[in-house]
Amino acid sequence: MSVELWVAILAGTLALAAPLVFAGIGEGFVERAGRINLGIEGMMIMGAFTGVWAGSLGGPLVGLVAGAGVGLVMAVGMNLVIHRLHANEIVVGLAVTMLGLGLSTYLFQLWIPSGETNVTVQTVPRADLGPLTDIPVIGPVLFGQSPLVYAAAVLLVAAWAVTRFTRFGLAVQAVGSDPDAAALRGVRVQRTGASALLIGGALAGLGGAAITVGTIGSFTPDITAGRGYIVLAVVIMGRSRPVGIALGALLFAFLQSFALLSQSTALTLPSEVYQSAPYLVTLVVLVITSRRQLRRLYRSTTGRAAT
């Protein structure tokens, strides 16, 4: 395989990873707080639609903010239903996904009826990084990207910092791992969990908007194509930690990018093999992660037994 192909695969990896990183980091907070949000796909697709719609009115930044906003609103509703009315987290998550997919298509069909050209919004403008882009290999891979890729990197650092260097970050972890002890310490368990879910919702919406407002410029039904579920897997793989999630997202995106572009070489496997590979590898990594977690737990209890 040629250098150009590798450059293309790696550049594609970063572009495909960005939305996963946004939504994944949000879901990381949710799962660290001991919850799970199966509505991410619905929140992402609503973010994707709202992003374009609002973007057409007020430009890309407004679109991104609106995308995050709609995710936030959906998360507020979810928190209410799950933690006030005690509805099942899993069922509500699936329902939110169903609702998001249906509603986004519904609104899109009303907005752009048959016979009208789809609306394209201006995508987030690319910064001209001048000579950096001309560095061989590294230039096109790292410096030819949408600003949202850099934003995802910034978010990663920010999430890492919040997790590590703030009381909130510690509280999220405490609430997720041992709510009773945390409550006894004086942490407000419900409120911390709710904050995490809201962050997760907003970032899922932003992740969806990053696809439409960030790169494509317009919405089509089902444009998120199941990425919400991938985010869940990526978060488990990354053990809910920002850096792990980012690595998981990069791994998945790399596999997808590789699967796409290695088709343009003479490797003649059925295209389904390429399309399934990312899921298969994710499953394998999931198994390895679970196994390791189980072993660690076992070691920690037997370790204590020996003392």
Added chain:
Amino acid sequence: MTASQEQGDRVLEARSLSKSFGPVRALHDVSLVVRPGAVHALVGENGAGKSTLAKLLAGIERPTAGSMTLAGRPFAPRDRAAAKRAGINMVPQQLSLVGELSLVENYLLVGPRRLADRRSARALLTETLERAGVAVELDTPTSALTQAHRQLGEIVVALAEGAHTLILDEPTASLGPLEVGGLFAHLRSLCALGTAIVLITHRLDEVRQVADDLTVLSHGENVHHGSAAGLEPSQIARLMVGELAAAPARADRTIGEVVLAAEGLVAASTRDSPLDGVDITVRSGEIVGIAGVAGSGQNLLLDVLGGFVQPSAGTVALAGTAAGASASASVFQRAGLAWIPEERSEAVVPTMTLAENLTVYSTAIGSSSRVGRPTASKVGARLQAFDVRPPRPDLLASGLSGGNQQKLLAARELGSAETPRAVLAYGPAQGLDLRAAQAIRERLAALAAEGAAVVVASHDLDEVLGVADRVLVMFAGRVVADLLIAQATTERIGRAMAGLTGTPPTADPEPEVQV
């Protein structure tokens, strides 16, 4: 202002505090004066109300009646944070350390700042550790620390948070003598600086060692308060429980074959002290009591004996099961092992009816008694026999009060037509009134007389002493004493429970039991 005036300004006083949890009266009309610069010991049986009192002082719970003053002014903290701000801090009995976080992070978790500054927090904790003369890893997750280090760690965190009144609920329960020594030295030095310490403990010799003042609680009431000076542990024990009532007359029982035998058990759990080489033998017709401070491994031992936890070393053998076969809870159940766990919620299914709960073993895989639905009259009779109120077979178990759920459990495990081969019971009379508790004890004795091998564990020493022929005392995952009931004085058991090696375990591995 002189130092003593300053200290006098900070007296914490509780007047006629009462606290009820629904129908449960945990505290009744208890008063207490905590003096700055002094260690105030708070002792009493399990369930006497010590932790409840401590929680009232620390703002975790609020009293149903009575009041508190701090430095002469009314003191009614809204929550733990408010009490902390007023200078009163507590290390709860159930540690509040988050296992995934290090001590530094646990300190920062509810710290005053939004930003977690690990460096200065570590410096502060290191300094506190040095002053307390102990060494604990500050940066590893606390779940990786030993129980003792977690205990010390939580104390250190509380010390670092700073307080003029520090309440420690059974801080020494899991500490070794060296650590206790270091801790007490530090507590004394804190006292010298004017800090008030409330120390809850079951180790009565510690009272003599470190306490200035003493309050004894019994059944939620204040039965003694005053100076701790000159009181011997045995005197304190008498204050706590009074003279032991004479054991009820025992029916003649023939001690027979070994029914339940465990050898060299080693097992671990995240919830209890790991077992460290436990041997136990129970014969037909014998009732063996297991005593010990909570968390000494009794729970885990019963889990292993019941077949719920596979030991990493050692064996459990129950007569009637194939020798050497891997023991499991269902095999033991079918072989006739009755089971009353410490938490009755583990054994009663609230969403099933009384009848379904009572006959649940007929649904076991391989159950011989596939009777389908039992007749209502049979079930009703059994419910009445155990005084379950109301004795309605079609009522959901969740509709019963806690005590009646306990009776339901007893009815199922101890009331079947066939005599169980063996019985494992942890606090079988918990939550029961005196009459019902007595009935359960009599039932256990009757089963033993019919040939069952019975194991009774309890936090409540009376419950054990009232029924057992032989008492094993557990400490830190080991059996440290094996006493015939005749030898089992409160003092000897109390010392063994506290891990005092003065009472060597009886050498005789198969003691003869006089009945």
Added chain:
Amino acid sequence: MTAFDRRRWVLTASVVVAVIVVAAALIVFAGADPLVGIQGLVEGVSSSPYRIGEVLVGAVPVGIVALTLIPALRAGVFSVGAEGQIVVGAIAATAAVFAVESVTGGAAPGILYWLVGLLAGSAGGGAMALLPAFLAVRWRVNEILSTLLLNYLAAGLLGWTLRTWLASPDETATPQSAKLPEAAALPSLLPGTRAHWGILLVIVIAVAFFLWRRSAASTRLTVFASRPKLALRLGATRSRTIYSTMLVSGVGAGIVGWIQVAGVNERLLNSVTGGVGFSGLAVALLGGLAPIGIVLAALFFSALTAGAVGMQSATGTVPSSIAEVIKGVLLIGVACIAAYQRTAVAALAPAAAPIDAEHDTEPAHEGGRS
């Protein structure tokens, strides 16, 4: 078990009102008359025998998936793998039917095709369910995530299958298999409708589960979900419970795969699942994990789909995606109602924090606290 208190009825009424309000709002937003729309919704379900037949046909796969999920959900095992299991069941059934055709030279009687299809479908779906069960038992791999990922792999397998070894010889726009032999198709039950004999199968399964509810095995699962230690004494170990319950749901999904091929489409299509895997889960909860409730819920869910089409029909302008929105809202509402139903709560509580399950289970505990 039937805690039908007043609060539950108030909640139920509010859910119905919420769904109507949302539907009406969406219809108005689309520039149509909500009354006409609601009327269309009703007519869509009941205007003709054919319509009624359609409601029945639609309820079959959802009903079977939901019914066979009863044991798993009752035990607190939360698999979302029905989609993938339907796919594998459908592939296996299709392949088996064609194999029978080629072995017998097309002369096989219907009953042989049906038996072979049923068995092959069950085997396929069951096998597909055993893998996540194994992963959950052996390494405590979260079954929600593993089944979710396996659904994608099944979709890949189906795509490849329909393009290669089971592809229709005709040129087609979408991947599909050849048409099944006439005799292999499930005969029609009501003339003039698509209602087929699969409906009877639902009734059989529902009755079976109705009887099963009083069985020892059912009780053991209830105990397992809320009292794992007591369940251990009944012999319901974690591995036994997970394997058996997931196998039942897998077999059910596999049968659905066969029914969709033999009863509805008469060939294997890419869209064979039609999202039934997820809606089956919803219907199982909607029906409170009780067979009669599930059958009613399945009819209700199917009627909703038919009604949404009728609604679109009546208003003309309302995009059909409104059905998804309404289903989503309804599901959230039903989840709130279910929270009041103790059984469902008990069944779901362990799965509510699936990610944490690992943290507080001791490996030494066979029963664990999942």
Added chain:
Amino acid sequence: LSACASGSSGSSGSTDAAGASDDVLKVGALTPGNTNDGAFNQALADALQKLEDEGLIDYELRDQMADPGESEPVIADFASQGYDLIIGHGIELGDAVFSVAEQFPDVHFTASGGPDILERSTDNVETWTYDTPQVGYLAGYIAGLTGATPIGRVESLELDFVKATDAFFQQGVTAANPAAELLPVVYAGSFDDAQAAAAATTGLIGQGAQLVYTTGDGIATGVGSAAADAGVLSVGVSSAAGEAALANNVSTVDLDMYPIVKAWVEEVAAGEFGGKGVTSTLQNGGIVYQPINDVDGTVPADVATKVDEVIAGITDGTVTIG
């Protein structure tokens, strides 16, 4: 929402007018995808709208009917409600149309499929397909005429008709520009995953592609957007991709369902419907191409002329495909 409103008036009229005026035909139609896809589905929607505007028909259109489980009852519904003509637009609907048509011999249906569908027509079912070779060839010819090389292709799934179209696309490219180099096809693995399609397109451009071709709808949005971003030409991007994506799109070969549907309507009105199959071709106006976009002068000025020449050649048989 203007189109909506007019659709509304048209069809709500049709519901009441169950037998009011006999001169206006009642048409029921189903499409597998969304009618605003700017491509296959929309072709039918546009044709129906035009015929309704001309006062020839009252129509009702149901979208997202790819699943036969859902579509068959809708078709049966139309049939039982007295619709004169029912159009099943898309191969996914073929089985369902035939199965319903058997039960309603007096209602007229149309079904679509591959080339073999033409022989399957019955007394009340006319069949329709479109000339895949012409679509592929013409698109390829246009791509070739731009002089761009190498040419990349992004498609949805590895399906027969996709591969068939592609084979003729290659033929068209070579016919117009024998020197053009073709990169292997990249399958996005989905009809909707625009982001994957965009990544694939960017990757192909990274490998030097000067022009990217696609036939998908949802993925066309991604292809068009990525090509436009990189300033590279595209062919085959549908109007659903939006204006920005169309900026660099040279042309798209589209269906025009108007003449076909109009013929069906007239046959029904004249009582001559049935027993026929029809193929949309360049000759009968069923296949058209979007006006050549010169993309700010990047595309040679004579492309339009040459395209018309080749269409003329195909029509009179001097140019043969296949």
